Amino acid sequence: PILAAAPHLGAVAPSRFYELHLTAPGLDLAGLTLPGVPGFPVGHSPTIAWAATRLPTDEADLFVLAPDSADPTRYRIGDRSLAFAVRADTIRIHRPGRATPDIVTLTTRLSVYGPVVSDLTAHSGRPIAVRWIGMDPSNPIRALLSAAQSTGWASFGRAWRGYDGPPSWVLYADTAGTIGALVAGRLPERSPGIDAALPIDGSRADADWRGWTAPSALPTLVNPADGYIVAADTRPAGLSPSAGRRWAPGARYERVRTMIEGADQGMLSANDVQQMQQDVRDLLAEQFLPELLGDLDGLRLDDTGRALVAQLRTWDLRQSRGSVAATVFNSWWNRLLHDTFADELGPTLYAAYARRDGLATAALSKLLEAPAAPDSLHPIRWMDDQRTSNRTETRADIVRRTFAATVADLTHRFGADRSGWAWEKVHTVTFRHPLAGDGAIDRVMNLGPHDLPGTATTVDAAGFDPSAPFDVTTAAAARLVIDLNEPGRHASVLSTGQSGQPLSRHYDDQTELWLSGRYNEVLTDRAAIARTAWPTTRLVP
Numbered sequence: 001p002i003l004a005a006a007p008h009l010g011a012v013a014p015s016r017f018y019e020l021h022l023t024a025p026g027l028d029l030a031g032l033t034l035p036g037v038p039g040f041p042v043g044h045s046p047t048i049a050w051a052a053t054r055l056p057t058d059e060a061d062l063f064v065l066a067p068d069s070a071d072p073t074r075y076r077i078g079d080r081s082l083a084f085a086v087r088a089d090t091i092r093i094h095r096p097g098r099a100t101p102d103i104v105t106l107t108t109r110l111s112v113y114g115p116v117v118s119d120l121t122a123h124s125g126r127p128i129a130v131r132w133i134g135m136d137p138s139n140p141i142r143a144l145l146s147a148a149q150s151t152g153w154a155s156f157g158r159a160w161r162g163y164d165g166p167p168s169w170v171l172y173a174d175t176a177g178t179i180g181a182l183v184a185g186r187l188p189e190r191s192p193g194i195d196a197a198l199p200i201d202g203s204r205a206d207a208d209w210r211g212w213t214a215p216s217a218l219p220t221l222v223n224p225a226d227g228y229i230v231a232a233d234t235r236p237a238g239l240s241p242s243a244g245r246r247w248a249p250g251a252r253y254e255r256v257r258t259m260i261e262g263a264d265q266g267m268l269s270a271n272d273v274q275q276m277q278q279d280v281r282d283l284l285a286e287q288f289l290p291e292l293l294g295d296l297d298g299l300r301l302d303d304t305g306r307a308l309v310a311q312l313r314t315w316d317l318r319q320s321r322g323s324v325a326a327t328v329f330n331s332w333w334n335r336l337l338h339d340t341f342a343d344e345l346g347p348t349l350y351a352a353y354a355r356r357d358g359l360a361t362a363a364l365s366k367l368l369e370a371p372a373a374p375d376s377l378h379p380i381r382w383m384d385d386q387r388t389s390n391r392t393e394t395r396a397d398i399v400r401r402t403f404a405a406t407v408a409d410l411t412h413r414f415g416a417d418r419s420g421w422a423w424e425k426v427h428t429v430t431f432r433h434p435l436a437g438d439g440a441i442d443r444v445m446n447l448g449p450h451d452l453p454g455t456a457t458t459v460d461a462a463g464f465d466p467s468a469p470f471d472v473t474t475a476a477a478a479r480l481v482i483d484l485n486e487p488g489r490h491a492s493v494l495s496t497g498q499s500g501q502p503l504s505r506h507y508d509d510q511t512e513l514w515l516s517g518r519y520n521e522v523l524t525d526r527a528a529i530a531r532t533a534w535p536t537t538r539l540v541p
Contacts, residue, residue: 001173001174001177001178001179001484002173002268002269002270002273002481002482002483002484003044003049003050003051003171003172003173003481003482003484004051004273004274004276004277004479004480004481004482005032005042005051005053005171005478005479005480006277006460006461006476006478006479006480007032007041007042007053007476007477007478008461008463008474008475008476008477009474009475009477010473010474011429011430011431011432011472011473011474011475011495012431012432012433012434013431013432013433013445013446013447013496013502013507013508014433014496014497014498014499014500014507015431015477015478015494015495015496015497016034016477017032017033017034017042017477017478017494018032018033018034018035018498019031019032019033019478019492019494019498019522020032020033020040021522021524023526026149027045027148027149028045028046028524029043029044029045029148030043030044030490030522030524031043031044031480031482031490031492032478032480032492035500037141038141038144038145039141039144039145039147039148040144040148041144042478042480043148044482044484044487044490044524045148045487046175046487046488046524047151047152047174047175047176047487048150048151048152048156048172048173048174048175049172049173049174049482049484049487050147050156050170050171050172050173051170051171051480052168052169052170052171052184053168053169053170053171053231053233054166054167054168055166055167055168055169055183055185055236055239055243055244056233056244056246056247056248057166057167057187057243057244058188058196058197058242058243058244058245058246059132059133059134059166059167059186059187059188060130060131060132060133061113061130061131061188061190061196061200061209062117062128062129062130062199062200063111063113063114063128063129063130063131063199063200063201063202063207064126064127064128064199064200064201064202065111065116065126065127065128065129065202065203066126066201066202066203067126067127068081075111075127075202076203077112077202077203077204077205077207078203078204078205079205082111082112084109084110084111084116085109085110085111086107086108086109086110087107087108087110088105088106088107088108089105089106089107089108090103090104090105091103091104091105091106092104107119109127111127111129111202112208113129113130113131113202113207113208114129114130114131114132114135115129115130116128116129117129117130128199129202131208131209133166133186133188134165134166136186138164138165138186139164140163140164140165140185142162143159143160143162143163143164143165143184144163146159146162147159147160147163152174152176152178153172153174153178153180153222156172156180157180157182157220160182160184161182161184161215161216162215163184163185164185164186165185165186166185166186167183167184167185167186167187167243168183168184168185169181169182169183169231169236170182170183170184171229171231173482173484174484175484175485175487178222178223179222179223179224179227179228179229180220180221180222180223180229181220181221181222181229181231181236182218182219182220182221183218183219183220183236183239184215184218186212186213187212187213187218187243188209188211188212188213189209189210189211189212189213190209190210190242191206191207191210194206194207196242197245218239219236219237219238219239221236221237221238227266228257228260230253230256230257230260232248232250232252232253232256232459233247233248233252233253234247234248234250234253235247246356246359246362247362248358248362248456248457249284249358249361249362249365249457250283251282251283251284251287251457251458252283252457252458252459252461254283255279255281255283255458255459256276256459258283259276259279259459269483270481270483270486270491273481274479274481274491274517274519275517276459277459277460277476277479277481277517278459278460278517279458279459279460280318280319280320280453280454280455280458280459280460281316281317281318281319281458281459282317282318282319282455282457282458283317283457284361284365284457285315285317285319285329285457286317287365288365288368289312289315289317289329291368292332292336292399292403293309293312293313295395295396295399295400296309296399296400296403299400299403299404302407304407304411304416304418305403305404305407307418308328308407308418311324311325311328312325312328312329315329318453319423319453319454319455319458320423320453321422321423321424321451321452321453322422322423322424323422323423324418324419324421324422324423326423326427327410327421327422327423327425327426327427328406328410328421330423330427330455330469330470331406331409331410331469332402332403332406333361333364334466334469334470335402335405335406335409336364336398336399336402337354337360337361337364337466338350338354338466339385339398339401339402340364340367340382340383340398341353341354341360341363341364341382343385343386343387344382344386350467351467354465354466354467355465355466355467358456358457358463360466361456361457361466367382367383368395383395383397383398385397385398423451423453424451424452424453425451426469426470427451427452427453427455427462427464427470427472428448428449428450428451428452428470428471428472429448429449429450429452429462429471429472429475430446430447430448430449430450430471430472431446431447431448431495431496431511432445432446433445433446433502444502444503445502447496447507447508447511449471450511450515452472452475452515456474460476461474461475461476462474462475463475475495476495476514477494477495478492478493478494478495479491479492479493479514479519480492480493481519487524488523488524488525488528489521489522489523489524489525489528490521490522490524491519491520491521491522492519492520492522493510493513493514493518493519493520494510494514495510495511495514496508496510496511496514497509497510497511498510
């Protein structure tokens, strides 16, 4: 079997991952590590391989507290009155030119649910506390280390069932031909009637979590009949719908599945899988573009508008660098998002909503799939422009208006020559160092801009903030393909480089490979390594 992973994270420099081959008595492990954290989120031994990815489950709740009217230092839950605990943290701030630091004291009220986060804002209503699974004691590293020493599916599953960190979807393959996947981690159990999508009434006696979902009740999949397993931020089969609401649209999942099903005689090589990781055909566009173009029927367009409609009708649906249609579609979709939701949410809340992991795109997809009956809560209510009091806009009205605005905007920004409208002209990534600001040092610490294909809904995902298009904010921090038929090697590439030192040649020496869809061959077989001319560094005590 083949195991492949391309974790999509924030576009930062250096890459969040560090490539490592670790050998010690009883250990021979290779793959991707997180600096400072023991274990391999993605890796392999001579006999097994695995990849863990975070699940977008609902792992934090807000609780609206009921202050005790008789004592402002207390709050009520059911018929009980409880006192806030108070914690004071002293922060020393050192400023240039000053011999002594400024002292700032941060006072935090604590409830049984967790800290009162509304104290950090100008909020004047009832106090709001937050509970997050990470606030409870845990030791997730223990499971990572145990899993890395597993010898097969049974011991691997036992190790991950002991994982008590944020929920993850873990894929597995081994040299015996077994493939599997399991959900591991803590999922809160809530009382019936509690809707975690909204702030919870903290005065309810049953408001708090009742515990964690038992590990044995979490989904497990081993050797499925169709012979493959796909994870693309979609909800794993068997996981309760109430576990979360931030699942990605199914475009990436379905595209991977389609490519696997379409393989010649069902056979894929490691090179084929590498090519799949670079795929930028957009099934979201495939699903909705015909409907959107249909809404333009009868609309009077100028020569530019007619030419762009013709180009969209013949588009190959690939978000490739040189595609003008990709620029038009993404600009149009982005305006459609804004005009659907911003009038209800307002500019500030819309900007925050649009930044959250494709939530707006997932919501708009559901609206476009919903029936347009007048009693529907979906298209009529959300497509209607709340700023116009004398009419009720339909979906076709919003689609037409946003297309006209898209044509006008692109013409204004890039001129009448549409050859300058290619996706690569607007869709770029800059890997930003966390210490970089706005000065000259940025040219050393930041990497880019580099043009990129893809969007958040393609297999080669490159997402941008819809409120500030089209600068890429999330992309594959690394790509790795492990062929268990050849466990002594794997293909891997980072988005930047191994080093965290901006002046090192290894700070960005993998970026060009990453941009062009190429990989490094990483040898882990000791005999093969010995035959290379790689330099070695030996540390002697």
